[in-house]
Amino acid sequence: MRFALSDNSNRIEATPGARGTCPGCGAVMTARCGTKKVWHWAHKGRDHCDHWWENETEWHRAWKNQFQTDWQEVPARDEAGELHIADIKTPSGLVVEFQHSAIKPDEVAKRSMFYGSVIWIVDGGRRPTDRTQYERMLASNYPQRFDGVDIYTVYYRETRLLQEWGSLGRIIGFDFGGENICLLTAAQNMSRYLHHFPKSEFVRLISNGEPLPKVQFQQPRQRGLRRRRRL
Ligand SMILES: [Zn+2]
Numbered sequence: 001m002r003f004a005l006s007d008n009s010n011r012i013e014a015t016p017g018a019r020g021t022c023p024g025c026g027a028v029m030t031a032r033c034g035t036k037k038v039w040h041w042a043h044k045g046r047d048h049c050d051h052w053w054e055n056e057t058e059w060h061r062a063w064k065n066q067f068q069t070d071w072q073e074v075p076a077r078d079e080a081g082e083l084h085i086a087d088i089k090t091p092s093g094l095v096v097e098f099q100h101s102a103i104k105p106d107e108v109a110k111r112s113m114f115y116g117s118v119i120w121i122v123d124g125g126r127r128p129t130d131r132t133q134y135e136r137m138l139a140s141n142y143p144q145r146f147d148g149v150d151i152y153t154v155y156y157r158e159t160r161l162l163q164e165w166g167s168l169g170r171i172i173g174f175d176f177g178g179e180n181i182c183l184l185t186a187a188q189n190m191s192r193y194l195h196h197f198p199k200s201e202f203v204r205l206i207s208n209g210e211p212l213p214k215v216q217f218q219q220p221r222q223r224g225l226r227r228r229r230r231l
Contacts, residue, residue, distance in 0.1 A: 001022070001023075001029075001041045001042075001053075001056070001085070002014075002040065002041070002056070002061065002064065002072060002073060003023060003041070003069070003072065003073050004018075004020025004021060004022060004023065004029045004031075005020055005021050005022075005023050006019075006020055007019075011023070011069065011070070013039070014031035014032060014033055014039045014040050014041045015031060015039070016031065016033045017031065019031075020041060022041070022043060023073065023075055023085075024049050024050060024075040024083050024085050025043075025049035025083065027043050027044065027046070027049065028043075028044045029041040029043055030042050030043075030044045037055070037056075038056055038057070038058055038060075038061050040056055049083055050083055050084050050085045052084050052111060053085060054100060057123075059098070059100055059123055059125070059175075060087070060098050060100060063087075063098045063121060063175075064087055064088060064098065066199075066203040067088050067096075067203065067207060068207070071088050071089055071090055071091075072087065072088060073085050073087065074086045074089035076089065076095075076114075078114055082114075084111075084114060084115075086115060088206075090206065090207075091209075092117075092209055093116065093117055094117045094118070094119070094206065095115040095116070095117060095118040095119070096118070096120075096121060096206060097115070097118060097119070097120050097121070098121045098123070099120055099121070099122050099123065100126060101126070102126075105164055105165070105167070108120065108165070108168055109168060112168060112170055118170060119170065119171045119172075119173065119206075120165070120168070120170060120171070120173070121172075121173040121175055121181065122161065122165060122172060122173065122174050122175065124174045124175050124176040124177075124182075125175070125176060125177055127160075129160070130159070130160060130161050130176075131176050133158075133159040133161070134159055134161065134174070134176065134182065137152075137154055137159055138152060138194075141153070141154060143195075147213075149195050150195060150196070151193050151194070151195045152193070152194045152195065153191050153192070153193055154191070154192050154193075154194060155190060155191070155192075156190045156191065156192050157190075161174060162184075162192060165184070166184060166187065166192045167187070169187065171184065171185050171212060172184040173197070173202065175199075179198055179199060179200070180196040180197060180198055180199065181196070181197055181199055181202060182194055182195075182196055182197075183195055183196070183197045183202075183212065185212060197212070
């Protein structure tokens with residue numbers, strides 16, 4: 001983790017010889033400051049208290065550091081007392097999770113339920129074939145302009161990443177490096193709607209508590225309202 005708590009309950013970063021406790025479980029943490037991994041805090045002599053926690057990469061850190069520090073690594077418990085630490089949690093309760101390693105779709109669904117309002121940012125650079133598949137898919141598609149945004153309508157199983165993430169019903173950002181993320185913000189039957197969106201704008205909107213523009217998954221309540229209006 002990037003942060004531990006000092007004796008004065010301040011959030012402190014890992015530096016050689018520093019001492020701190022876990023903001024989630026209160027356990028003593030060791031500052032790991034080597035040359036291979038990003039400097040981080042580890043639970044002393046035992047596993048992480050959040051079994052969902054993923055070892056941090058530079059990619060995680062670079063994303064998290066776009067947001068203010070007190071929104072980073074926010075502990076949350078569900079009614080059963082289960083503890084998880086959100087990568088980013090805004091004051092309105094929106095969670096942004098950055099996923100680098102492989103994860104099964106049912107596991108993503110479970111975590112999404114836990115967090116409630118969550119946007120997933122997926123590292124598209126982990127498997128080299130993902131970028132190739134994505135570029136091929138976009139090259140064989142003509143985007144349609146809608147409200148000033150070029151939207152690609154693609155088949156829901158066209159790439160491996162879409163097979164894994166495309167049916168979650170949540171906003172997903174695929175990060176293949178560069179200035180933009182490829183946002184999946186809406187789905188209908190077997191179609192998935194993608195558009196490129198600047199990372200800086202994504203960070204700005206989330207930081208300001210504003211919704212992502214144009215194409216959005218409808219909230220279940222709004223769908224219900226719309227259905228009633230039609231009757
Ligand atoms: Zn802990």
